[in-house]
Amino acid sequence: MTPLAARLHAALPQTQCTRCGYPDCRSYAEAMASGEAAHNQCPPGGAEGVHRLAAILGREDIPLNPGNGHEGPRTLAVIDEAWCIGCTLCLKACPTDAITGINKHMHTVIEPYCTGCELCVPVCPVDCIALENTTGARTGWAAWSEADAAQALARYEARQQRLKREELEQAERLERKAEAKLADLQAHTHGAEGDEADRKKRVIEAALARARARRQQQS
Structure with missing residues (x-):
């Protein structure tokens, strides 16, 4: 990341919501630094965020940019546990590992870690996740703090x-x-011979x- 991209990245709220049109806050910062993206595409940051950028x-x-969304209060994802089927799709969608649970068992949100990114809502097949306003009339950076952003970034990076x-x-x-299997090909091909063994x-x-x-890609 270039120095300019790093400064822009540090000025973002780190909700990792993707509403900017990029996969995460870092990607958006890099796009702004390169001139690819405008500085008004982050709804969680709101007007104050645009000013900082x-x-x-x-x-x-x-x-x-209304095409990216609108400034609003901080929200908290709440799972209706009576309807949760334990599909784990929301766990996979959450960028900060703020949802806990296992397959076919009830899931729940770890409130302090939820950034209100909304990514869990559309993946729920039974529509049992709602977003609750937690900051009243406070919106954008008035509903979010530097400490919140730092925690969200740390959890996102740990998840990655x-x-x-x-x-x-x-x-x-x-x-x-x-x-x-290759070391014991005969056993793993169940005695196949000729063309079938070669296949x-x-x-x-x-x-x-x-x-x-x-493995090499991940190393």
């Missing part, structure tokens, strides 16, 4: 590291599994190549 970029204040570690571990497991060997070799490529 404009000052860093040396540009004028402009209204928040966890996902990367899990991807690497999965790739290593698949690689070991494919290597074991199964190619399938295992292809799986091994994919696993190795995946």
